[in-house]
Amino acid sequence: MLCDLRKEAVDSNQKWLEKNCPRKVAKRMYSGYGECWKEACDDSGVDVIYVAAPAYLHASIALYGMNAGKHVFVEVPAARTIDDCWNIVETSERTRRHCMMLENCCYGEEEMLAWNLCHEGLLGSISHAEGAYIHNLTKRHLENSFRNRGHGKKSYCRGNTYPTHPLGPICQYLDINHGDRMNTIVSVSSGGFTWKDYIAETFGPDDWQSKLELDRGDINTSIIKTARGRTIMLQYDVTTPRPYSRINLVQGSRGCFWGYGFPARLYLTKGRPGTESGKDWMSRDEYEKYAAKYRHPLWRSVGGIAKKVGGHGGMDFIMDLRWAYCLQNGMPLDMDVYDLASWSSIVECSRKSDIAGGAPVEIPDFTRGAWKTAKPRKIGDVDLGKMGLDAKNV
Ligand SMILES: NC(=O)c1ccc[n+]([C@@H]2O[C@H](COP(=O)([O-])OP(=O)(O)OC[C@H]3O[C@@H](n4cnc5c(N)ncnc54)[C@H](O)[C@@H]3O)[C@@H](O)[C@H]2O)c1
Known part of the structure; x- marks a missing residue:
């Protein structure tokens, strides 16, 4: 699934997928109006929402996405107010959905x-x-x-x-x-x-x-x-x-x-x-x-x-x-x-x-x-084999 306000952005991403990952082309696309992301969040075939929209939309999409039952991965900063930070924490706890900021x-x-x-x-x-x-x-x-x-x-x-x-x-x-x-x-x-x-x-x-x-x-x-x-x-x-x-x-x-x-x-x-x-x-x-x-x-x-x-x-x-x-x-x-x-x-x-x-x-x-009391976290490796991937051909 792909979503962007601008249809041309969705189309060009789909073209990229057709060329580079033909088996992963988007089956559904949403675009053309300011709240098209709501349709994307409501899409029942979707497990995860990946938010790379402008920052003023991050918190709204994250909250809507979790309430629609999706895990949400959101670009930086994920929220710009303390109220939105609390809303995201409380919504993640209530819905038991992950909400991770994509701090690359x-x-x-x-x-x-x-x-x-x-x-x-x-x-x-x-x-x-x-x-x-x-x-x-x-x-x-x-x-x-x-x-x-x-x-x-x-x-x-x-x-x-x-x-x-x-x-x-x-x-x-x-x-x-x-x-x-x-x-x-x-x-x-x-x-x-x-x-x-x-x-x-x-x-x-x-x-x-x-x-x-x-x-x-x-x-x-x-x-x-x-x-x-x-x-x-x-x-x-x-x-x-x-x-x-x-x-x-x-x-x-x-x-x-x-x-x-x-x-x-x-x-x-x-x-x-x-x-x-x-x-x-x-x-x-x-x-x-x-x-x-x-x-x-x-x-x-x-x-x-x-x-x-x-x-x-x-x-x-x-x-x-x-x-x-x-x-x-x-x-x-x-x-x-x-x-x-x-x-x-x-x-x-x-x-x-x-x-x-x-x-x-x-x-x-x-x-x-x-x-x-939380113990320090360990950031470990990945096992590519478990993901069905081969290091030479990811
Ligand atoms: N992690 C990083 O290294 C990194 C680098 C650049 C940007 N960013 C973050 O990524 C986010 C996007 O940045 P950008 O420069 O690409 O922004 P941008 O303004 O170019 O917008 C990104 C996309 O969102 C679409 N969009 C705009 N309004 C929308 C709406 N209502 N519904 C759906 N789609 C909509 C736009 O059409 C565009 O394709 C920002 O939050 C920015 O901070 C992070």
Whole structure:
């Protein structure tokens, strides 16, 4: 089944299936009006709804889908308000349907390496992590395109509206909701300079871009404190000119991993926790040895195929393969509805703090205390044979 507001999008996806997976072509297609996704959710031949519609629709489709008896997998962020986060948690519990956020960055090659380093104890006791979504989208956000049709007269952006790409993996390094939880957040934004300069130098006075009422900072920085006293620094910047980065740094008592150190870097103490082992990061040769030794089993078994066929360096393929495997084999998913809610709730919590000049804001405990006894999760491998697949021919 395929669904999209635009018929041409459904048709082009069906053509892709006809060419690449002729046995999997969609039997039914829904399109052409704003609520066509309701028909898709009501389709009795469907078990799972995969939501890649624009973010303002995520929570509505997730709630409708679960109420229609479907498991729902939803793009990031899954919800933009705390109320919607609670609604999704409560609906998932009531309907006994999965609702997982498709946080593909949790399956990035370096994120999974960092996860393994943390869980194998190589970095010691973890005290701090840093992440970011730094991606210069100024041109893309201000061009005349279908995506920007909803711009209206205002562009307001306070807090961190897209926190989960860096936060998801960090929460998995720190076992958030499984022995620790995010307690409070403080968040502040810089002034907004780049859009103003870009608009002034690019558009005429009659263009819609020049008439926008702007209230958006260039860079937002948040610090989250956890119940066990760890800190997470998060940045959000889709505006300024600099290379893409998710930072992806995790610090423990025995060392530090820094994914976006250009290239990735590792520093490990050779002595007792906290002692120095030199002034510089590990040499490339030494790093490569550790990266090979601690490569996550998922990347070991399907990384080669993932890089050939999967989007975003292979992580999209690994994520989809893994949730399908877990679902088909009755295993818990690597990311559950409580992760979805706590990671997505940062959108509203950071906005509240930013508007209040960086005042601390409490982050809700969507597990209602269950984080205290929940055991750390193990992200394992897949058995392709059980899925009827062959590693050479997925
Ligand atoms: N995980 C990632 O790496 C990643 C990357 C890009 C985008 N995203 C997320 O994916 C989502 C989609 O992003 P996008 O840039 O493709 O958005 P988009 O605006 O291009 O829309 C995606 C599709 O949704 C369709 N759509 C719009 N309204 C609809 C409706 N009412 N009913 C059915 N279909 C509708 C559009 O026609 C389009 O084909 C966003 O939430 C975004 O945050 C995630």
